[in-house]
Amino acid sequence: QVQLVESGGGLVQAGGSLRLSCAASGRTFSSNAMGWFRQAPGKEREFVAAIAWNGDSTFYANSVKGRFIISRDNAKNTVDLQMNSLKPDDTAVYYCAVRFSAGLRVRVGEYDHWGQGTQVTVSS
Numbered sequence: 001q002v003q004l005v006e007s008g009g010g011l012v013q014a015g016g017s018l019r020l021s022c023a024a025s026g027r028t029f030s031s032n033a034m035g036w037f038r039q040a041p042g043k044e045r046e047f048v049a050a051i052a053w054n055g056d057s058t059f060y061a062n063s064v065k066g067r068f069i070i071s072r073d074n075a076k077n078t079v080d081l082q083m084n085s086l087k088p089d090d091t092a093v094y095y096c097a098v099r100f101s102a103g104l105r106v107r108v109g110e111y112d113h114w115g116q117g118t119q120v121t122v123s124s
Helices: none
Strands: 003-007 010-013 018-025 033-039 046-051 058-060 068-073 078-083 092-099 118-123
Touching (some): 018 033, 018 092, 018 118, 046 078
Antiparallel strands (some): 092 118
16 A cells, blocks of 8 residues: 655744655655645645656746755655745645656646645744
8 A cells, every 4th residue: 555654844933944754655656756745724735846756857836946855765765855944935734745657747636646744834
């Protein structure tokens, strides 16, 4: 059974950093694109970042470009999101997702399996 478990969320002051990690199990993910999304209260889930199966290609939402870095370790079946220069607008539940097809995508519906999420709160 496919399982994605996020960790690393918490409370941080504006300007600070957090590193989220997603541990995948249940199958080999080394050939799949992975992504991070977030959902703030009262808002739809939105794309944050995605990474290709081999880590050579990445894509970011404009709102996080230059501040967040997505990376993966296929040997460990993990994908991380380094978040720097955090802003109160980054406050949300962050979700890891896997896409069982090739290619980087930004829409929620194009990902096949999701983790339960981890809360990130940025205070001003």
